[in-house]
Amino acid sequence: MAFTPATEKLIQALQALPGVGVRSAQRMALQLLEREPETGQRLSSALSDALTLVHKCPQCRTLTEDDLCGVCANPDRDASVICVVASDVDRAGIEMSAAFQGRYFVLHGVLSPIDGIGPETLGLVELVELARSGEVSEIMLALDDRLESEATVHFIKEQFKESGLTVTRVPFHQMKSGALDQADSRVIEQALTQKQTLGFEHD
Amino acid sequence: MAFTPATEKLIQALQALPGVGVRSAQRMALQLLEREPETGQRLSSALSDALTLVHKCPQCRTLTEDDLCGVCANPDRDASVICVVASDVDRAGIEMSAAFQGRYFVLHGVLSPIDGIGPETLGLVELVELARSGEVSEIMLALDDRLESEATVHFIKEQFKESGLTVTRVPFHQMKSGALDQADSRVIEQALTQKQTLGFEHD
Incomplete structure (x- = not known):
């Protein structure tokens, strides 16, 4: 040795x-x-x-040192929209832009079966539960357009098919998930105004 | 934040x-x-x-978990030659080649005034003391030929000007200090046979 x-x-x-x-x-x-x-x-x-x-906020999985994260603990935040991000870095980036008043849900990854990252690891059961709480009317997906992210968007959309909730997507195609804290706040703000509603194909 | x-x-x-x-x-x-x-x-x-x-061997500054490192504690090693290396990685590389039977002295760096690395940081006082112990007849420098290494070779050579000891240098020009564990053992063995005695200019 x-x-x-x-x-x-x-x-x-x-x-x-x-x-x-x-x-x-x-x-x-x-x-x-x-x-x-x-x-x-x-x-x-x-x-x-x-x-x-440091632990995950039991409600939205943001990394926090408190019982609830600052956003979930703030009664002034809009509880009707949940912004779903891949990483705490992206949440930080959107939060720094001050252009979003709703709440977050942090996946800490995207679906990647090859790495053993499935829906449970990403807390998708908790996301569905949170969305059922009554106050929520919109799930806003802020994920990039890599293959795994697209699959994650598709999977999450399917979870809300019969829910009556609106599922929207922010056009973060130019930005990589896990790097939104590096993006210009105005770019984030503009992307947020350009979100699109995802339609469901009804069988 | x-x-x-x-x-x-x-x-x-x-x-x-x-x-x-x-x-x-x-x-x-x-x-x-x-x-x-x-x-x-x-x-x-x-x-x-x-x-x-882990601490430095008090005799040769090799990283060890024992009172003395394995080489210094081994009475079968040739105490007349001290091989001076820039890093523990280089010592490990030479040791793995099994081509050297003497002892080591590890500088853990080379002279670099800009980084605050002077003779004391490299333990050169201890090296001179160790060489005075009587058993030592040769200081063998196994350093690469970057500018700082050349300056270090020159500085060490000067310390032994009046000592009567032989100062030799192993031609490790092709190999970078801090990477000798990646070198082929035969290449190390061959370099060791090609060591050259450094002359002193007498004023």
């Missing part, structure tokens, strides 16, 4: 981060152990703090 | 890793919090274990 057992274990743990291969993981581990133990300590406690404090 | 305070702190801590920008750090943090808390827990404990268990 080239490194000590604890070093090897650290290299393996770092490799589980997205975009980190074995070489980067080695470089990271050695930099922390050789020269920057304080950086390592800081990361270790930031990780354990975040994992303890 | 787009994310919760503990999430923001985690994103900042991840950005301190080499090669991780703000976007990658966000992606990493959200992936851990949204979908892979076990990965995060594992990384947090791997970090704190490694930082507690």
